[in-house]
Amino acid sequence: MSKIRQAEPLFALTNKIRGSVGGIKHKIMVLSGKGGVGKSFISSMLSLALAERNYRVSIMDADIHGSSIPTLLGLHDARHYADEGGILPVEGPLGVKVVAINLMLDSPDLPVVWRGPLKSRAIIELLAKVKWPEGDFLILDLPPGTGDEAITIVQSIKDLTGAIIVTAPNILSEVIVSKAVNFVVKNNVRLLGIVENMSYFKCPESGREYSILGKSTGEELARKYNTRLLARIPLDPLIATALEEGVPYLLAYPEGEAAKAIRSLAGEVLRILQQ
Ligand SMILES: Nc1ncnc2c1ncn2[C@@H]1O[C@H](COP(=O)(O)OP(=O)(O)OP(=O)(O)O)[C@@H](O)[C@H]1O
Ligand SMILES: [Mg+2]
Numbered sequence: 001m002s003k004i005r006q007a008e009p010l011f012a013l014t015n016k017i018r019g020s021v022g023g024i025k026h027k028i029m030v031l032s033g034k035g036g037v038g039k040s041f042i043s044s045m046l047s048l049a050l051a052e053r054n055y056r057v058s059i060m061d062a063d064i065h066g067s068s069i070p071t072l073l074g075l076h077d078a079r080h081y082a083d084e085g086g087i088l089p090v091e092g093p094l095g096v097k098v099v100a101i102n103l104m105l106d107s108p109d110l111p112v113v114w115r116g117p118l119k120s121r122a123i124i125e126l127l128a129k130v131k132w133p134e135g136d137f138l139i140l141d142l143p144p145g146t147g148d149e150a151i152t153i154v155q156s157i158k159d160l161t162g163a164i165i166v167t168a169p170n171i172l173s174e175v176i177v178s179k180a181v182n183f184v185v186k187n188n189v190r191l192l193g194i195v196e197n198m199s200y201f202k203c204p205e206s207g208r209e210y211s212i213l214g215k216s217t218g219e220e221l222a223r224k225y226n227t228r229l230l231a232r233i234p235l236d237p238l239i240a241t242a243l244e245e246g247v248p249y250l251l252a253y254p255e256g257e258a259a260k261a262i263r264s265l266a267g268e269v270l271r272i273l274q275q
Contacts, residue, residue, distance in 0.1 A: 020086075025136050031184075050269075064143070069098060119149060236258035
């Protein structure tokens, strides 16, 4: 008679996480109080910018409903495999190791219909059961807001290095930032700083900068919340072109305005971590 396999209890999985990601030096979560501000774009490109400097980087897509890291890294058709030691990360560009629920589905276009407890469980399972390689960075890309996924991550990775909060210049940004800052502070996570994405558009002909989405408030917000503005990333139409081409923007357009800003963000993160 076949035996029904019992699911591993949650506490047992959570206990495994310290060991499973223990060989990765810095674990950084990227979050925002709001959707669509560029968290996934920044997480994925920051991973590549760190890998360009020869750091060993892993990235986990913790956005179960809106998984976009595989697409941003040109890995839409890749799939996870497992061996007896656990789930194997997908090898991405520049050796970045990628982990995403989407890469376990029969088709990446299938919607995931899990609710809160199941989503938390999925994140814990991934953290515990992936064969995370030794490395320098684990970048965690979160879904919008400070809900189940964000709570699960701060509770299950006890030695998070810090958090990066992403915002964009518009009238809601203050509320967005304050929610995210409060979440980070309340959970005793180190706030590495704020990134203002879609900050401005630089005209390639005149070199003039235009505030398309509204006045940049990044500096002001960083001061108000007693943190630093890590970078202002401009709007770059080549990001959409790279997505259409199915190639990672930073590698396809290394001289793009946003690419330069992402590299400077990587430099800033490294500088802060050395302090
Ligand atoms: N600086 C930029 N210039 C132009 N397009 C951008 C820029 N940053 C991000 N984008 C584009 O904006 C869209 C939203 O970005 P992204 O998916 O990274 O946001 P998000 O905050 O992760 O969204 P969600 O909250 O849904 O997870 C994407 O199509 C992305 O390619
Ligand atoms: Mg996203």
